[in-house]
Amino acid sequence: MTPAPIRIGNASGFYGDRFSAVHEMLTGGPLDVLTGDYLAELTMLILGRDRMKDPNRGYAKTFLRQMEQNLALAKEKGVKIVANAGGLNPAGLADALRELAAKLGVDVAIAHVEGDDLIQRAEELGFGKTLTANAYLGAWGIAECLNAGADIVVTGRVTDASVIVGPAAAHFGWARDDYDALAGAVAAGHVIECGTQATGGNYAFFTEHEIGVPGFPIAEISADGSSVITKHPGTGGVVNAGTVTAQLLYEITGARYAGPDVTTRFDTLTLTEDGQDRVRISGVTGEPPPPTLKVCLNGLGGFRNETTFVLTGLDIEAKAALVKEQLEGALKARPPADVRWTLARTDRPDAETEQQASALLHVAVKDADPEVAGRAFSGAAIELALASYPGFHVTAPPAAASPYGVYRAAFVDAKEVPHVAVLPDGTRRDIAPAAETLPLSEVDESALPAPFTQAEVRRVPLGKVVGARSGDKGGNANVGVWARSDEAWRWLAHRLTVTEFKLLLPETADLEVRRHLLPNLRAVNFVVEGILGEGVASQARFDPQAKALGEWLRSREIDIPEALL
Template sequence: MSNERGRRPVRVANCSGYHGDPAYEMYRQATLGDVDFITGDYLAEVNLANNAEAWRAGKHPGYEETAWEGLQQSIDVIAEKGIKVVINGGALDPRFLALKVHDLAQEKNLCLRVAYLSGDDLYPVLGPNMPATKDQLTHLDVSNPSATPASLTYAFLRGTPDGKAIPMVSAHAYLGARGILHGLRAGADIILCGRVADASPAIAAAWYWHDWDEIEYDKLAGALVAGHLIECSAYVTGGNFSGFDRYDIEDLVEPGFPIAEIAGDGSCVVTKHPGTKGIVTTDTVRCQFLYELQGTVYLNSDVNAYIGDVAVEYVDKDRVRVSGIKGSPPPPTTKLAVFYTGGYEAEILLNATGYGTSHKWDLVERQIRHFLPETALRQLETLEFQRIGTPAANPKNQASSTTYLRIFIASQNPQAVAEVGLTLRSIALKHFSGFHSTLDMRTAIPRPFLAYYPALIPQSSLHESINILNADGSTTSLATGHPARYAELEARESYDPPSHLQPAESENTETTLLRLGDIALARSGDKGGNLNVGFFISDIDLARGSPLSGGGGEGGGRDRRDAAYAWLRGYLTIARMKQLLGEDWKEDEYFIERVEFPGIRAVHFVVYGILGRGVSSSSRLDGFGKGVADWIRDVLVEVPMELL
């Protein structure tokens, strides 16, 4: 590897997008072809919090088990092929996992240096309780004056029912690539991390391989985007892909995991091992690119990536090039994921069939509110009656005629939550016609939940270090310092298309009703309590006989795609997005930002506040917003006939 460093692109293979991905994917990435680095992201925002209390009590090992299993399966071939591994599977206790891996390497007489990164866990500094005022822990979105915090954002300020401070469960800062880079330069072969940013391992791999200076921001920014593209395992190779229905379903049963070949200028080619299932196309890459963005600037602890001019180009089968990224110094702050004991929650699922369903739900909601004791009602933070589904017209069977009511309840007081379920006894046989429920009513029993609070913390306050385990059992610890420069956070871009592109109601243009998904693909996801959703024009036909048929496949039909994008960007205004959200839009609570990515024919929105507190404490059925894109793609819109 040392002889090739910097002379060709570095091949970075991702083996995990969350802790549940199979451990054998690390072995597959190591053995199915040549790679220089294996990276893995094992941590969703709530992983650390779920195990934090048990770990501090000595009842949990602190690391992610699939990370350890993957290393056990792969360590021999990693040593044989000289592959370097950087993963965040160390989770709460990367030191413990590093010691286990170090011992395993010694038992096998493998010449591998193991290291671990520390400095992300700030619970000892900020805990054990949540702050008494919101000024003590700055919310992530406080710099956006237009975004009103969700009603429960600062619920922790109320304290517990008996007047005590709310206990903090965990607080982890998102670290950058700097510490990993120090470890690689010090000779580490395997680096175990806790809460580093998802793309940080890939940034560090390219930074080390090409020996960039820390102020070569365009190159670092390109590596940041490369890491973003591959960190969600199969999301860029056919998973969570809105255009999946045009491909052979057998190709998508077990997609191969991705590889990013990151060049010396920061551009990359996304690919996968030959012979693996799945697909890498300009569409799958654009889908993943649009995932979990917050506008045209992608923030990271090492670099700000300006992604508005991104270009995505077909190179060959399962090979797609991504370029056009610019960079600048990073912000002076980084994200801090804080979790605290949110109280108790429960859900009740009631079914109704067919005729008069809306009136049935009106009745049961009125009955529950009538019989619910006033003392319990006053203690509830959340009581929502969510109507899920619509009965089919002229139903062919009972299932197609059945929908359900999801009653979601949350409170600091478990008895107040339980009282909602107990009201069903009062309704008893007073219920609507055809009343029935699921067999499993355990969801109605109050259970504790963790609430999420995304915060900002100065990078200068972090004390990060890389710790190298030596053969004699000693540890060499190196402080990694802080970025050489910072750039203050800028106001996020948000704009509507030029007025001449927006369809006017008075225009004498012949249109037809089509589903938006007949024109555009999309991807949606979450950033805490905020939803992001991006729409783009496909590079190939959406389906045989669809409006954009005859485009000639990837690389063909450019004029047709350009015309479709001109319509899409003109149609998808901020006002239109509110309209498409329909009854889910709340004018007084939510805020929308809109930007465009012309190089990939995309329009992107961030809807602030629609996911509530987000993550584990969202009351929405789709708490991570992953289904929003496909819901909106199913909405009928007026499309000019000239596009067909």
Template sequence: MAADSTRPVRIAGASGSVSDRRHAVSMFAANCGDDKVDVIVGDWMSEANMTARGVMKIEASSNISTSKSGDTFAFGDAGAAYEPTFIEAIEPALSDIEKHGIKVAVNAGASDTEKLAKVMTDLIKSKSLSLKVAWVSGDEVFPAVQKAHAEKRSKFENVSTGAVLDNWEFTPIYAQAYLGGLGIAAAFAKGADIVVCGRVSDASPVIGAAVWWHGWSRDQIAELANAFVAGHLIECSNYVCGGNFTGFKSLESKGWHDIGYPIAEISRAGQVVITKSKSGGGEVSTQTCSSQLLYEIQGPWYFNSDVTAVLDGLWFEQLGTDRVALRGVRGELPPPTTKVGLTARGGYQAEVHWFLTGLDIQDKARMLEAQIRHALRDWSDKFTKFEFTLNGTAGENASNQNAATVDFRVFVQAREEKDIAAARFLRPNIDGMMQGYPGSTIHLDVRQGFPKPIYEYYVTLLPQADVQHKVHLWDGQEIEISPPPQTKTYPAQQPSEPEATGVASTDFGQTVKGPLGWIVHARSGDKGSNANVGFWVRHRDEWEWLRSLLSVKTIQRLLEDEYRGKKIDRFELPNMYAVHFLLHDHLDRGVSCSSSYDFLGKNVAEYLRSKHVDLPLKFLNRGKL
């Protein structure tokens, strides 16, 4: 299919992670006659499987087996260093993809993109189809990192913590860069139908599709910036259609049992409209778009290898049912560097869970902790993390026993597997049950009590000039993608305002104490060990109240025990009625080795929305969220 740049390209977002439902690719392809899409994009990669697949590749090349404790990742084929769940998603769609001339670009190659391309080629051949597969390389950059480090050209500062690589207590074994979208565009221009990538940025497939479709050049910064933001709006699939949305209760009548998937329409001038598939429930509204946008960003400057988007003037306009226009994005030159994730073996972890019910919960927890510490005293000095957490609240005068029960978690990590082997952790926990607190009960599913490997992830920056970005075609041809000819160096610190200035009014009338979330939407997520959280309201007069309320000091106060003295950045998006915060190093080292229940950072927002503040009664009278 030749691109028709006289009309907007319609790009469908079919997967946001390895945990996504796997029917969307085939749904978009099968319905293309009635619900036209030109390109299907999807992301199957995250920090969790990127680290696991990276270690898997290193171990395979070194003939080192993974831990006998079990597979390194719960999904897919343990022997493949690409993400095999992508095959499950695309296999039933291939005939319709060829029939309708749909292009496909995905992040699914993980640490073996070439192998995934071969598997796809063989699969297509077995179906007697003629689809052409290209693959993108250059994301595997460990040699480049080692060379730059040895030559002392960079300290490789951690973008979350500010630490330097020399002081990292772990030994990196693998590194993967986040590439831009121009390799994908070049592959499509050469006739590729399916482009598989190992690790391009989440938005790069959309950038690549739009560049190819409209024939944009690298200096069309405004158009690239809009495509970049559009990419982040649809790359998490259902999120922009109502998934993970604090207004979820309004979606019950709109089919919340089966939230639909998004489509970005991008014109030749870079104008963006977000809509959704005709099938599936949920909605696309200014509110769901705000939720997804605030989840993704870390400040007013939003960086990609191809472009920088400036967001402080951004807003959304509802054009009609399930149609929202993106407005106010400005483009700047890309930075000279790109994000790189370094992987290291982090050791092992295990945990057990106890159930405490009814009265005296705190005292029961103190007794249990004392007994466990005593039982593990001879080897607990080998633990790198040893935590006891009481999770939940026992309801007072509860109507059933479950409502009066809380979870007590014992969590350990160690560098060596033997130091938390069953005999040194799980067995001593079980042994103490007969001397325990009233109602002493350990969870009988003890599988989490056996050691499993964990991986550390260190996020830093590498010059784009050090990346060998290439496209590999089905006929053996290679296309080199050069780094951007013009870049701009940005300060390490994003613009930040600790509190609002020039508030129109500080008198918002009579107030009542209640949860912030009665009036305020919020969304949060992980960026390495950082947590980003954005808050927004629906009405202009509520915005003045929100921005005057939510200062850095207020967030510190609302976090209470969760605030650990780390830096917090704040900036406002006045056209969205939103305030965004970046909580530096708030999470425990990221998803692949976190001790937190909230390892993805998605519940930071939900916790803060539950905190009580003074709410203007006139806003509450409009109805609670």
């Protein structure tokens, strides 16, 4: 007899997501497991700074407060909870949860997964000096904890999808080499781990739907790894093939999506509408994982500061040149190591409001010395107030310098990384690395669909016919672009080349850009190397996480066949 699907919900896509989501998910309808993703590259840096101040910290305190309000409810509903909120201190969070449960009088079994934190071995492993060093573990430690009777499992740095894959693997008793089933669960996990991005949040075609406040997503995962993505009835937002496609394309590279347990072939899955707010993911195939694990390294890069000058009315370029010359002259004795100017021409001629008549000149500085990036810069900027261009003012005065982080990725042999499940009774069980591995290789993407050609074209924004979602991976950005019809896909695959992409987004012109095809999703994915500098914490550009890069692309005008419009 085929076991019933396991119903896994998500209540957090990042550290700072909707606080009430845990309660909403527990009360909105039936669930077997509730998960939460609290970690990102930037979050690890924040937790690392917390740990510098107090070695007993380093976990997501929000999760503990959510459990204070909802632990008894989860126990009453029989819902198990799995979250990576342990951050840099999963053992500390597990202990804090036990204290909380005792105070509340709730009898729950609590376990945790550790081993990802490699900071004590950073030098030995060749990472150099770093604030955090965490390998991405997989799902099997979570599964071991659940099989031992845990009601709550907290982890450190596991892959985002692992908090979903672990419960599914435990529920169905999958083997380590059940690659297709595991890959199906990874695909489902990748869709729901970012919370409401799967239910209409950040969705390119949001104007076609009543989004409101989107409900959080649910994956109904079956024994073969296929799944249905949905949400609780009556909640806001929408689940359709578009919202699921957008999230599948989020922060990936090509067809092979590598993880510690399985490499998921995103070019094999099929999406099918399965009723209102229900999308089925099926046909996913998996391969053995690569022999190495990715390691997230965060360090302190120095100090940064910024201010934005408002330039109003006539002679915008001349005003910008004057203040730039004056400020750099004032800093000449000890210039910051890095100075970046950006002029945004938000002004318009003969404007009806002062704001519409104004442009914004932004300057950001970085230096190893907090004095140089702080008081010296701030003082020099403000001292120009009565000595520079007419109409001088700033959006906000510069303040003290703030530290910024630097992200690096490294890779280590999986055998070098401990993976330990600490069960509710304190028993420690080592989780072996994958016995079978397969180095990553590129998928042959040379086959293109027959081109869609039509003589009659109209110059309109690209977003009239395609959706996009973009995001960050360290210093790189990815932009997934998908079409909504076979005809539009045939046009997109031939028209939106790397050359065209660089023409549409001039900021990428001098960078390496790689394009990957995903015909089953009618999608192309672009990876832009180095556009985000040393990662989000380094604040290298106006949109430091590239969240709106895809929307900029959709706004650019291009000749599109009339038949597609």
